[in-house]
Amino acid sequence: MSSKATGSITVTMEGSNKSAKLPLLGGTLGPQVADIRKLYGELGIFTYDPGYGATASCESTITYIDGDEGVLLYRGYPIEQLAEQSSFLEVAYLLLNGELPNKAQYAEFDKGVTRHTMLHEQLRRFFEGFRRDAHPMAVMCGVVGAMAAFYHDNLDINDPEQRRIAAFRLIAKVPTIAAWAYKYSVGQPLVYPRNDLSYAENFLYMLNGVPAEPWVNNPILSRAMDRILILHADHEQNASTSTVRLAGSTGANPFACIAAGIAALWGPAHGGANEAVLKMLAEIGSPENIPQFISEVKDKNSHTKLMGFGHRVYKNFDPRAKIMKETCHEVLAELGIKDEPLLDMAMEMERIALSDDYFISRKLYPNVDFYSGIILKAMGIPTSMFTVLFAVARTVGWVSQWKELIEDPSQRIGRPRQIYTGAPARDFVAMDKRG
Numbered sequence: 001m002s003s004k005a006t007g008s009i010t011v012t013m014e015g016s017n018k019s020a021k022l023p024l025l026g027g028t029l030g031p032q033v034a035d036i037r038k039l040y041g042e043l044g045i046f047t048y049d050p051g052y053g054a055t056a057s058c059e060s061t062i063t064y065i066d067g068d069e070g071v072l073l074y075r076g077y078p079i080e081q082l083a084e085q086s087s088f089l090e091v092a093y094l095l096l097n098g099e100l101p102n103k104a105q106y107a108e109f110d111k112g113v114t115r116h117t118m119l120h121e122q123l124r125r126f127f128e129g130f131r132r133d134a135h136p137m138a139v140m141c142g143v144v145g146a147m148a149a150f151y152h153d154n155l156d157i158n159d160p161e162q163r164r165i166a167a168f169r170l171i172a173k174v175p176t177i178a179a180w181a182y183k184y185s186v187g188q189p190l191v192y193p194r195n196d197l198s199y200a201e202n203f204l205y206m207l208n209g210v211p212a213e214p215w216v217n218n219p220i221l222s223r224a225m226d227r228i229l230i231l232h233a234d235h236e237q238n239a240s241t242s243t244v245r246l247a248g249s250t251g252a253n254p255f256a257c258i259a260a261g262i263a264a265l266w267g268p269a270h271g272g273a274n275e276a277v278l279k280m281l282a283e284i285g286s287p288e289n290i291p292q293f294i295s296e297v298k299d300k301n302s303h304t305k306l307m308g309f310g311h312r313v314y315k316n317f318d319p320r321a322k323i324m325k326e327t328c329h330e331v332l333a334e335l336g337i338k339d340e341p342l343l344d345m346a347m348e349m350e351r352i353a354l355s356d357d358y359f360i361s362r363k364l365y366p367n368v369d370f371y372s373g374i375i376l377k378a379m380g381i382p383t384s385m386f387t388v389l390f391a392v393a394r395t396v397g398w399v400s401q402w403k404e405l406i407e408d409p410s411q412r413i414g415r416p417r418q419i420y421t422g423a424p425a426r427d428f429v430a431m432d433k434r435g
């Protein structure tokens with residue numbers, strides 16, 4: 001499905017008689033978009049949009065967000081329905097292929113993913129090259145990037161079959177890499193994947209299993225993990241996805257592109273926020289310190305942010321945060337945790353923030369990361385693995401967006417422009433003549 005012309009706007013340069021008529025384009029949902037491609041040719045001007053908050057960088061059929069209404073759709077299906085009724089692998093199929101699979105398609109897809117879960121045995125040695133106290137996101141960037149050195153039989157991005165295999169390899173192997181990064185950091189034996197388990201179960205098994213005793217699946221916890229993976233699977237053109245697309249636009253191989261996405265996700269303003277929320281709650285210490293913390297957040301000079309709050313697109317409740325909060329209560333109940341001080345603090349923080357004019361006027365609501373850390377902590381996942389888990393889930397989204405980019409005949413190398421504010425042209429001065 002392509003965008004359609006819906007009209008035009010005319011841009012007139014004040015103080016001159018020059019103007020340009022720009023087409024307006026419309027997608028299935030969302031606002032109209034002015035197509036500015038001819039603006040420079042006609043008026044000799046660029047557009048300025050730091051952070052790309054007002055710029056559509058591509059056409060996409062994968063994910064839709066209505067930030068004012070708090071709506072998130074994967075291929076048209078509401079996130080709430082997918083989180084409730086679907087499974088992560090089914091969502092992965094949907095994101096990659098555009099439609100929900102029938103039974104035969106699902107069985108084939110499941111087989112395709114599970115038969116790629118093992119890593120090349122030599123990749124194992126990479127883990128030993130890292131310090132044990134390395135952040136697992138550093139290990140993820142390194143090992144995922146290194147996959148290009150091991151799987152070069154599917155690096156031809158112009159061959160659809162090679163793209164398909166690369167997609168399977170990435171989706172299947174990323175949990176193994178993530179779990180091994182963790183196991184290595186705690187000095188436990190690396191656990192090989194089990195293809196008789198579901199995607200989420202296998203991930204929990206590789207994280208928590210040890211050879212000394214049988215691993216027992218807790219269906220509530222593996223369902224919670226599956227749901228967390230679904231909620232994080234894609235989120236249209238966010239920073240890491242745009243990074244993947246930008247890298248992909250150069251013709252770089254998929255493993256390099258996904259490694260770039262992992263690097264972008266690591267930052268605390270993006271995927272690193274779930275880890276930062278727990279750090280923040282631990283630093284605040286107890287509910288009576290919340291008002292002091294909130295005043296620090298509101299102080300322009302402090303640079304303190306309320307982590308897990310705010311979003312570039314959502315100016316209403318992040319729909320993923322609502323589901324996360326429910327899942328959080330379910331998981332704590334299942335684990336018999338009646339009193340979790342971090343959850344109590346998070347709920348108190350949410351209550352105070354949502355009644356404070358600073359947050360109300362800026363439309364700052366809890367985002368997906370506000371409650372996810374508490375669930376993961378309760379499930380025994382170490383804090384340093386939170387962003388890694390986000391990367392495992394988002395790999396599906398990145399791969400789907402990368403595939404869409406490569407298959408889009410209108411795609412060109414990504415190359416933004418700038419407003420140059422440096423020195424004007426000047427002559428070189430020899431060193432002995434400089435002041």
Ligand code: CMC
Binds near residue numbers: 269304307309
């Ligand atoms: N705490 C306090 N003030 C905030 C926050 C926050 N978390 N988020 C935004 N603001 C303020 C910001 O200072 C600005 O105030 P003013 O108008 O007075 O200058 C106003 O709200 C508008 O914010 P912005 O910085 O223009 O918003 P943005 O779209 O550039 O940033 C964000 C979005 C997510 C980076 C930001 O809200 C933030 O840093 N939040 C905390 C980190 C976080 O939770 N990130 C996870 C995002 S969801 C998962 C993901 O997609 O990765």
